[in-house]
Amino acid sequence: EAGVAQSPRYKIIEKRQSVAFWCNPISGHATLYWYQQILGQGPKLLIQFQNNGVVDDSQLPKDRFSAERLKGVDSTLKIQPAKLEDSAVYLCASSLVGQQITYNEQFFGPGTRLTVL
């Protein structure tokens, strides 16, 4: 079974530029998560989708970050314009179903390391 795919693996941009990250979840996984992991910290949830609807985006800086999940499969996360403090690893994860009583394991992708100069 293929895992969660992310691209690119690395990205270097200058502040005020825009950047986009792509995630392809495990086939059949309805729930998709984007986490931001700043160096030396644990990952922090930015946004959670179930199918193509947003479940939780309470920690997404909406003035500069946007995300979409077209057709309930692939997802893109965009930053425009980028700031120095956006330098981080952006992790995508997926699980079978979210918002349920039972637990569903989240499977993580390899992440995209963003450096903003």
Added chain:
Amino acid sequence: AQTVTQSQPEMSVQEAETVTLSCTYDTSENNYYLFWYKQPPSRQMILVIRQEAYKQQNATENRFSVNFQKAAKSFSLKISDSQLGDTAMYFCAFMGQGAQKLVFGQGTRLTINP
């Protein structure tokens, strides 16, 4: 809001030794899940072990076991017979029942020395 605290930024032990990583958390929920994740230099998060709060028995997975103290809100990870491949960042994480979102601690960098 839930918080997860890992008070050991770094730990180092010799191969084959036993090491314990500490984690405390804060929540008002009664039913929840706790996890330990491993993140090697490749950055891929790997689930090590999971504990359901309603289970009194501590979870074990081969060389990995936890000490879950619900009243104290403590959740430590014990790695027995440590191996070089255990070298990684280890994150403690919390998930409330129904929310399905993970709240992570700051991580502990574990180094296993030959």
